[in-house]
Amino acid sequence: xxxxxxxxxxxxxxxxxxxxxxxxxxxxxxxxxxxxxxxxxxxxxxxxxxxxxxxxxxxxxxxxxxxxxxxxxxxxxxxxxxxxxxxxxxxxxxxxxxxxxxxxxxxxxxxxxxxxxxxxxxxxxxxxxxxxxxxxxxxxxxxxxxxxxxxxxxxxxxxxxxxxxxxxxxxxxxxxxxxxxxxxxxxxxxxxxxxxxxxxxxxxxxxxxxxxxxxxxxxxxxxxxxx
Numbered sequence: 012x013x014x015x016x017x018x019x020x021x022x023x024x025x026x027x028x029x030x031x032x033x034x035x036x037x038x039x040x041x042x043x044x045x046x047x048x049x050x051x052x053x054x055x056x057x058x059x060x061x062x063x064x065x066x067x068x069x070x071x072x073x074x075x076x077x078x079x080x081x082x083x084x085x086x087x088x089x090x091x092x093x094x095x096x097x098x099x100x101x102x103x104x105x106x107x108x109x110x111x112x113x114x115x116x117x118x119x120x121x122x123x124x125x126x127x128x129x130x131x132x133x134x135x136x137x138x139x140x141x142x143x144x145x146x147x148x149x150x151x152x153x154x155x156x157x158x159x160x161x162x163x164x165x166x167x168x169x170x171x172x173x174x175x176x177x178x179x180x181x182x183x184x185x186x187x188x189x190x191x192x193x194x195x196x197x198x199x200x201x202x203x204x205x206x207x208x209x210x211x212x213x214x215x216x217x218x219x220x221x222x223x224x225x226x227x228x229x230x231x232x233x234x235x236x237x238x
Contacts, residue, residue: 147223158207172227
């Protein structure tokens with residue numbers, strides 16, 4: 012299966028953003044024939060799909076041809092852009108589990124995002140990220156900000172995010188009796204040791220806590236499923 016993550020395709024009839032978390036939207040051109048318009052996440056590259064109306068079902072193969080055509084348009088416009096390869100992850104198939112023959116590694120096909128970024132861009136992005144991490148640190152150390160009903164805060168069991176291991180999620184958690192994401196365990200801790208109410212998925216506090224915990228484990232290799 013080819014990875015389409017770098018494309019982040021935007022469909023003309025985009026889904027509405029979550030209430031309270033309005034996301035920027037790209038203004039794609041309008042098809043005079045009422046056909047589907049698909050765009051890349053650069054907000055500039057788009058194409059019309061003849062004979063296909065918004066909402067019409069198309070096969071994966073047809074969608075792949077559209078994606079390939081869009082990516083070729085982008086590459087043609089940016090022939091000198093740095094396009095960094097990243098190795099795809101391979102999951103063992105049921106037939107290969109327990110076999111002495113390791114699964115074959117598929118070709119590289121995942122890429123970084125678009126184009127030339129300035130030092131000013133990187134500075135703004137870093138400052139924004141640091142601000143979110145700092146907010147997560149504040150909440151992590153503040154029982155009231157966590158919504159707790161007593162004075163217990165996350166740092167009392169996990170000083171500076173110790174022993175949180177975000178790089179091992181998703182993994183099976185016995186406390187939940189199922190495979191959990193990092194945010195699931197944050198909410199479990201908020202609801203149980205902290206005695207607060209679990210955060211909604213779009214709660215800024217949950218996002219900040221995730222950012223802080225991840226930042227504390229910077230440089231640790233991803234090893235999901237590990238205990």
